[in-house]
Amino acid sequence: MPSAIASVIIASSSAVAKVFVIGAIGYASANYPKGNPILPPYAMGAVSKMNFYVLALPLIYATLASSVTPEKLGPLWFVLVSGAVVICLSYGVATLLGKLPFFHVENKVDFDALRVAAAFPNIVSLPILIFPTLCEYAVVHDAFYEGDPDTSTEVEKYRSCVDQSNAMIFVYFFAWNFLYWILGYPILVSAGRKRQVHSETSASSSGGHLSVPVCTVQTVETAIGTESNNDDEGDNKQQSSDEVEDAQAEKNSENIISCQIESQHDATLESEPSILQVILNAFKQTLTSPGFLAMVLGFITGCIPPLRDALFQPGSALRFLGSALESLGQAGTSVGTLVVAASLVHQVNDDGLDEVQNLGANHENVAMHDVESENARDLHVNDDEGRIAIASGIYSSATRSGRNGLEESSQSAPYAAQHNLEDRRSSMRRRSSVSQFGSMVKRRSSIALAAIRKRKPTIRMHAWFIFSRLIVAPAVICLIIVGMDCGGILSDIPPLAKMVIIVNAGLPGAQLIVITLKSKGLSGSASIVAQVYLPSYLLSMVTIAAWTSVGLIVSIPGEDGSSFCNR
Helix, strand or coil: CHHHHHHHHHHHHHHHHHHHHHHHHHHHHHHCCCCCCCCCHHHHHHHHHHHHHHHHHHHHHHHHHHHCCHHHCCCHHHHHHHHHHHHHHHHHHHHHHHHCCCCCCCCHHHHHHHHHHHHCECCCCCHHHHHHHHHCCHHHHHHHCCCCCCCCCHHHHHHHHHHHHHHHHHHHHHHHHHHHHHHHHHHHHHHHHHHHHHHHHHHHHCCCCCCCCCHHHHHHHHHHHHHHHHHHCCCCCCCCCHHHHHHHHHHHHHHHHHHHHHHHHHHHCCCCCCHHHHHHHHHHHHHCCHHHHHHHHHHHHHCCHHHHHHHHCCCCCCHHHHHHHHHHHHHHHHHHHHHHHHHHHHHHHHCCCHHHHHHHHHHHHHHHHHHHHHHHHHHHHHHHHHHHHHHHHHHHHHHCCHHHHHHHHHHHHHHHHHHHHHHHHHHHHHHHHHHHHHHHHHHHHHHHHHHHHHCCCCHHHHHHHHHHHHHHHHHHHHHHHHHHHHCCCCCCCCHHHHHHHHHHHCCCECCHHHHHHHHCCCHHHHHHHHHHHHHHHHHHHHHHHHHHHHHHHHHCCCCCCCCHHHC
């Protein structure tokens, strides 16, 4: 028994070390060479997309098509149901721990986003690297092999272990994906919107603001129109001092800020979708996702023996196609881990501010575009008025005779010139107002960006997330499985399924959480989640190895096939 435990610890440590070696390469690729890294931030989106569509989808299909048979579909229900239970329990554990005084997270918005991150672990990129390494060890593949050990080779046992574990991982991912759209996505987006409104309200009270809604254009036009009307009333009451113009610009900016906060507040108060709508949307998102379609095609192929054999049996007619899919899938496991590590580095370093920086630049461009449009419009108006004045003078000279016509023409020319001069002055003031607005947006965006950069997770927040995601939740899941196993409830469940559930329960949070927040422009929440993820991923090297060892000890049956409690 001690030798078996030592073998289990060595196998689990080796599997986790492999993952983190690849992760370290991804980390280095995201940082070096300095100034021009191998995996720069702007390339991560394209690399992630390529990895999913070109590498991960073939992996899902080839794994299920080659390993799933009609006889093996029965026990997979346990993985499907257990995946949903693990996510719900993890969410409950994170919520309860967050209410304790020691772990209490004061910021409710961050708490909502982070407990969703604590509920949804990274159940694809890491497990598909961990289990193939585990299956290399005889203590693992011999224990989980369901065929005749006397007539099977070590390679056959290894392939069976890998294929079965990957099939269970992807079935688990189906439950993960469905619950993400029902529970995780709505809460995550709602929390992110609250975070955004809170950040913008704080920024406006401290002199910084980020975004400008549609009503901003109306406010600026109203301010410009008011100023133009004041100019048309006469030059006797002109207010051309710098202090007056600054006061007017500040007043306009306050109106803009008020409009933005009200619009964001109204957006958060919109009616939430009903439970039925959320469930229907979850079904739609899940059933139409490429990953689910690859799973369905894999199950269909696996349940048609002639097609399965033609694709995956050596020497068969379509073996070249099946081999190509398997080769792409093998590359996807390592590339996925590289992408996770590199993305984590860029998210923490950038603090999720790319969207905000682009937003500030866009608003500055909008303001400058307004100035240019105003200039073009004024020049066009002045040019038209000049032509009208000239045409009017020619018409008057041609149709009128004598001194009265000449006097009238001579009187209209000075009036037209005076009118054009007033228009030029009004145009200059309009350009000044819009230019001041553009400067104000740029200045306040810079202040708000600095405020976001200063936001850092607290030590209490880090401790709460690590304990809930990496320690308490997997411990609860492990105790439940041991209790059910000892009670005989899991007697017909494959031991490998128990192992998959325990390992997946102890993984760090999924990168999709950060990606979702950033895709919605919720950079503040994405920044907090990314910063909390970094230490949890580093510490998970120890916790994953520990829970993998516990999972092997609990799930590996005795020599007589007995469970953990009956040894």
